[in-house]
Amino acid sequence: MPGPGAFLVGDEERREVEEVLESGYISRYGSEEDVRFKRKVFTLEREFARRIGVAHCVAVNGGTGAIMASLVALGVGPGVEVLVQGYTFVASISAVLAVGGQPVLTEIDESLTMDPEDIERRITKRTRVIMPVHMLGNPCNLGRIMEIAGKHNLKVLEDCCQGLGARYKGKPLGSIGHIGAFSLNINKTITSGDGGLVTTRDRELYERAFAYHDQGHMPLRMGVEIGERSLIGINLRMNELTGAFVLGQLKKLDRILKILKDKKQKFKQAVCEGGIKNFGFRKINDPDECCTLLTVIFKDKGTAQRVAEALGTETVSQSGWHVYNNMEQLLSIKDKEGNKPFKRNMLPKTDRILERSINLSVGVVDPGLGAGFGINILSGDEEIQRRAEEFVRAAETSTA
Numbered sequence: 001m002p003g004p005g006a007f008l009v010g011d012e013e014r015r016e017v018e019e020v021l022e023s024g025y026i027s028r029y030g031s032e033e034d035v036r037f038k039r040k041v042f043t044l045e046r047e048f049a050r051r052i053g054v055a056h057c058v059a060v061n062g063g064t065g066a067i068m069a070s071l072v073a074l075g076v077g078p079g080v081e082v083l084v085q086g087y088t089f090v091a092s093i094s095a096v097l098a099v100g101g102q103p104v105l106t107e108i109d110e111s112l113t114m115d116p117e118d119i120e121r122r123i124t125k126r127t128r129v130i131m132p133v134h135m136l137g138n139p140c141n142l143g144r145i146m147e148i149a150g151k152h153n154l155k156v157l158e159d160c161c162q163g164l165g166a167r168y169k170g171k172p173l174g175s176i177g178h179i180g181a182f183s184l185n186i187n188k189t190i191t192s193g194d195g196g197l198v199t200t201r202d203r204e205l206y207e208r209a210f211a212y213h214d215q216g217h218m219p220l221r222m223g224v225e226i227g228e229r230s231l232i233g234i235n236l237r238m239n240e241l242t243g244a245f246v247l248g249q250l251k252k253l254d255r256i257l258k259i260l261k262d263k264k265q266k267f268k269q270a271v272c273e274g275g276i277k278n279f280g281f282r283k284i285n286d287p288d289e290c291c292t293l294l295t296v297i298f299k300d301k302g303t304a305q306r307v308a309e310a311l312g313t314e315t316v317s318q319s320g321w322h323v324y325n326n327m328e329q330l331l332s333i334k335d336k337e338g339n340k341p342f343k344r345n346m347l348p349k350t351d352r353i354l355e356r357s358i359n360l361s362v363g364v365v366d367p368g369l370g371a372g373f374g375i376n377i378l379s380g381d382e383e384i385q386r387r388a389e390e391f392v393r394a395a396e397t398s399t400a
Ligand SMILES: Cc1ncc(COP(=O)(O)O)c(C=O)c1O
Pocket: 062, 063, 064, 065, 088, 089, 091, 092, 133, 159, 161, 162, 182, 183, 184, 185, 194, 195, 196
């Protein structure tokens, strides 16, 4: 079951894609002189940059590619350390390894996002980047994180893959750090099946991210090289069909956010009306979050496990894809000396929070996130009430 944008695919996307099919231009590059060339990827980059409130955007083929291009833009490569939280999708970590850098894991706090209090002790002379991940649509505490980055002269890469549409202190996510990376995969706020976007205010970072995504080329080429190539790049390009589809979805973003806010509020209220006192909610760092999930945190692990079982879901710690403890490919890595840099239970605060937490779906229904139970963007009032009652019953009967 996908994210909210996928539920609402319709005429807007179809019209955009048909224009591309009729034009005959399906790559992002085409003839500037030919009026049939619709420049969908260029248009998306301009519109998305405007939406996020930054000067530049590069459209790419996925969130993982967006993070890789951002890391290369920031100068991450062999010997460079990047701080990233241990509760995130594996791509935030593997992107660092893929460009030759070294991920250093930090704890999360009760917002289930990066714990600012755990950053400074992990900074070494090799650290260059902090990568806060806006997990589950909840903005990280960017106020504190930007302050720490400034103090230590570090760059901030916002992993906004789960945070498209949210704001922190009035500013869109992806406009606050030095560079931001977004995903358009099927579980995200809006989607094109796959796709990604990089945002930045900085012209130099833009040129470097663009160059990495397109074999080292300068921005705005039209299929032929213009000028010298500044770095070794690869191909992470988005094609016109995808660009067109995203333009259709982008028109629906505000509607999606409004519906989710309303449904989450109703769901949470109905859960609270149950009067059960053995759980609380995750800390929300800004009310302008995405409202894609409602996360409950129980007082003890056993209760959380029993509730999850009764609902046919899992605690967040058991959900496979986003918890460092469950990333066997990460835990098996050995350095040159044969030591393992990533060990099970190396983040005790993160472990204690996640083993007591359950993600209830609101807009993102994703068992990979432990969010297999809850509501979705199409749920009516009756279903919201029924799901809330099922949760309350499970919480009531599962107390130790
Ligand atoms: C936090 C986070 N970072 C990165 C990614 C990678 O995005 P993609 O699947 O588009 O490559 C995801 C996708 O699930 C994500 O949730």
